[in-house]
Amino acid sequence: MQPDESAGALTPEQMQERLSYNIEKDEVYTGDMPARFLEVFAAILKHSNYRQVIDNYSRVTARCANCAPSCQIYQHTGAPEDVPCYRSHLLIDVYRRHFTLRGVLEGRLRGFEPLTNDSILEMAETYYHCTACRRCTLECPLGIDHGLVTHLARYILSELGLVPRALVISVREQLEGKTGNTSAIPFPAIADTIEFLAEEIEEEKALKVEIPVDQEDRDYIFFPAVSDYIMEADTLMGIATLINAVGDQDKWTIGSQYLDGINYGLFYSDWLLERILRKEIDEAQRLRAKAILIGECGHASRSAKAFIRTYGGGDKAPPVYNIIEYTYRKFKEGAFKLNPDVITEKVTYHDPCNLARTGWIVNEPREILRSFCKNYVEMTPNGSQNLCCGGGGGSVSVDEIRGYRTGVTGVKKAEQLAATGAKFLVAPCANCKKQLKELIQDHDLDMEVVGLHDLIYKAIVLETS
Amino acid sequence: MLDNLLELARGPLLKFSLLLMALGLLRAVLLQIWELGWAWSRAGDHFIPWSLTLRRNLAWLLPWRYLRVLERRLYNFTSFLFHVGVILVPVCLAGHVAIFKESFGISWPQLPQVAADWLTGLTLLAIAGLLFGRMTHRASREMSKPQDWLLPLLCAAPFISGWLAAHPAWCPVDLRAIYLVHLLSAELLLVLVPFSKLVHIVLFWVSQGSTELGWRFVPGSGERVRVTLGKEGQGV
Numbered sequence: 001m002q003p004d005e006s007a008g009a010l011t012p013e014q015m016q017e018r019l020s021y022n023i024e025k026d027e028v029y030t031g032d033m034p035a036r037f038l039e040v041f042a043a044i045l046k047h048s049n050y051r052q053v054i055d056n057y058s059r060v061t062a063r064c065a066n067c068a069p070s071c072q073i074y075q076h077t078g079a080p081e082d083v084p085c086y087r088s089h090l091l092i093d094v095y096r097r098h099f100t101l102r103g104v105l106e107g108r109l110r111g112f113e114p115l116t117n118d119s120i121l122e123m124a125e126t127y128y129h130c131t132a133c134r135r136c137t138l139e140c141p142l143g144i145d146h147g148l149v150t151h152l153a154r155y156i157l158s159e160l161g162l163v164p165r166a167l168v169i170s171v172r173e174q175l176e177g178k179t180g181n182t183s184a185i186p187f188p189a190i191a192d193t194i195e196f197l198a199e200e201i202e203e204e205k206a207l208k209v210e211i212p213v214d215q216e217d218r219d220y221i222f223f224p225a226v227s228d229y230i231m232e233a234d235t236l237m238g239i240a241t242l243i244n245a246v247g248d249q250d251k252w253t254i255g256s257q258y259l260d261g262i263n264y265g266l267f268y269s270d271w272l273l274e275r276i277l278r279k280e281i282d283e284a285q286r287l288r289a290k291a292i293l294i295g296e297c298g299h300a301s302r303s304a305k306a307f308i309r310t311y312g313g314g315d316k317a318p319p320v321y322n323i324i325e326y327t328y329r330k331f332k333e334g335a336f337k338l339n340p341d342v343i344t345e346k347v348t349y350h351d352p353c354n355l356a357r358t359g360w361i362v363n364e365p366r367e368i369l370r371s372f373c374k375n376y377v378e379m380t381p382n383g384s385q386n387l388c389c390g391g392g393g394g395s396v397s398v399d400e401i402r403g404y405r406t407g408v409t410g411v412k413k414a415e416q417l418a419a420t421g422a423k424f425l426v427a428p429c430a431n432c433k434k435q436l437k438e439l440i441q442d443h444d445l446d447m448e449v450v451g452l453h454d455l456i457y458k459a460i461v462l463e464t465s
Numbered sequence: 466m467l468d469n470l471l472e473l474a475r476g477p478l479l480k481f482s483l484l485l486m487a488l489g490l491l492r493a494v495l496l497q498i499w500e501l502g503w504a505w506s507r508a509g510d511h512f513i514p515w516s517l518t519l520r521r522n523l524a525w526l527l528p529w530r531y532l533r534v535l536e537r538r539l540y541n542f543t544s545f546l547f548h549v550g551v552i553l554v555p556v557c558l559a560g561h562v563a564i565f566k567e568s569f570g571i572s573w574p575q576l577p578q579v580a581a582d583w584l585t586g587l588t589l590l591a592i593a594g595l596l597f598g599r600m601t602h603r604a605s606r607e608m609s610k611p612q613d614w615l616l617p618l619l620c621a622a623p624f625i626s627g628w629l630a631a632h633p634a635w636c637p638v639d640l641r642a643i644y645l646v647h648l649l650s651a652e653l654l655l656v657l658v659p660f661s662k663l664v665h666i667v668l669f670w671v672s673q674g675s676t677e678l679g680w681r682f683v684p685g686s687g688e689r690v691r692v693t694l695g696k697e698g699q700g701v
Contacts, residue, residue: 044690052503053678064544143675168701271687274682310508310681
């Protein structure tokens with residue numbers, strides 16, 4: 001235990017010293033932090049649906065540590081603080097002590113252990129160690145979703161200003177900045193990129209592709225992680241080529257007013273989650289698109305799939321698809337051909353947690369990959385029991401904790417990758433790609449991280465060519 | 466004196482503890498249903514895959530589900546065996562079924578005495594195993610609260626005393642004292658059910674659904690939280 005510094009308020013500098021990630025020092029709450037924490041917690045319990053679930057958890061948890069072995073951080077460190085249930089109890093105990101009759105009575109009887117600055121800072125640190133991959137959730141007999149607890153804890157902490165600066169800056173630009181996206185790319189630059197990508201494809205594949213912008217009444221409005229325009233151009237080229245090759249070029253569009261699928265709200269704030277998704281919904285409505293198509297990005301897909309219905313009017317909301325679902329449908333229709341002689345190297349597939357944990361997208365990419373990659377291998381465990389890349393829950397965007405991500409959370413993943421001996425590591429998620437690239441660098445692995453559509457781009461057989 | 470106490474434990478105390486448990490569990494169920502319903506009514510997305518959530522719960526009734534995680538395999542399976550014993554023995558013991566038939570006129574299949582003896586032994590072993598597992602797993606040990614240690618011990622008391630009552634030849638003390646221990650420890654356990662983690666007897670069945678509803682957010686809740694906190698109109 002750290003010495004209790006809870007007497008009096010902490011300065012932002014004192015708080016920063018205790019955290020491994022950078023906070024915005026002028027945004028952090030500097031008054032009576034424990035009191036404010038409880039105020040925020042109370043406000044969230046009042047206006048949201050968390051009370052029933054936290055109450056349930058606070059009554060039933062058995063502290064059996066069955067979740068421990070499923071957590072790749074615990075697997076690496078073996079430290080009790082890294083057991084999912086221990087971490088969740090930091091918040092559940094605050095709930096129990098301050099928001100239940102039993103907790104208050106017990107406090108009166110046994111002496112009240114007040115919430116301290118120390119415990120708040122412990123939460124602020126440890127809830128960002130968790131990557132919210134939710135693997136532990138599968139192993140809890142009592143159905144406790146530690147990912148949900150992490151999400152709620154981060155939400156409360158964010159209202160105190162205890163949140164990685166890197167995430168806040170991106171969201172601020174996305175919601176209130178001039179460019180309206182997390183990478184702060186002005187639309188004209190994106191339009192140039194789109195044009196450039198189309199030229200590239202034409203040059204390499206002799207295929208004239210259309211990447212439509214602001215077209216109305218299309219079947220799909222496309223939201224990739226905006227960073228793909230700079231970082232993962234191959235993925236976008238693969239997607240554009242595929243859509244054109246199957247003859248769907250007049251069925252999709254990108255919106256110039258809003259085009260970013262990234263949603264850090266999923267990682268730390270319901271308030272922001274909703275505001276970001278409303279931008280997606282508004283843009284889809286503006287262009288009267290029938291469905292929302294998300295690019296190769298796990299959290300963008302899950303945040304849209306799980307919550308567009310919430311903020312878009314339930315059944316009235318446009319359906320949400322991940323691009324892999326689209327590609328798989330076309331694959332089953334036999335709408336495109338892949339040359340099995342192009343990718344001869346060993347290929348493996350990494351399941352992004354936000355696609356695979358619930359079993360949403362597991363077999364589709366595998367079936368496609370197996371059809372044209374002769375040398376396809378699985379890593380174990382995989383599918384809904386996959387290991388997280390180590391950069392989930394937004395941590396990948398926090399550059400100052402790279403050492404922790406590749407040296408602690410990602411270690412088991414690195415071992416898993418090394419065991420496959422694969423050359424191509426397919427990871428259809430912008431977050432996973434960045435983390436896996438760093439992991440490969442820091443662990444000296446000889447692999448290349450690619451998207452699913454990068455390989456499709458390489459192997460697709462075009463009639464014109 | 467002992468006879469009077471025994472009479473008290475056998476009659477009013479037993480009824481009281483059964484009633485308190487039943488009412489406590491009923492309260493827990495009704496409150497949970499009320500809370501779930503309220504959450505559902507506020508959620509922006511009313512679609513809940515109930516059959517899927519129930520299946521996720523039911524999966525934990527299967528023994529092999531407990532064998533998946535290697536490190537805690539033995540502990541988990543012990544936990545499964547413990548649950549089998551702790552449910553089957555008290556509910557299906559011939560003596561207990563007879564008492565119920567006498568009092569309420571209802572009955573159900575009973576365990577043969579030999580099976581009950583074996584299950585009692587198994588349950589006691591499982592309790593020892595669970596405590597040992599909790600003690601030797603650092604994370605579990607450090608997380609544990611008093612009830613995590615005391616409840617398994619308390620569970621053992623009616624099993625040991627019950628077995629001695631059924632095998633008087635082995636009983637070292639006055640049989641009535643053993644009966645008293647048996648009744649009182651079981652009654653204490655019943656009373657504690659609604660107030661301890663044992664409430665999972667009923668809440669287990671909705672825990673996955675509760676999680677599912679926890680992820681069903683309330684439109685506008687984020688903004689309302691900001692207003693409550695006096696941060697209306699402030700930027701990101």
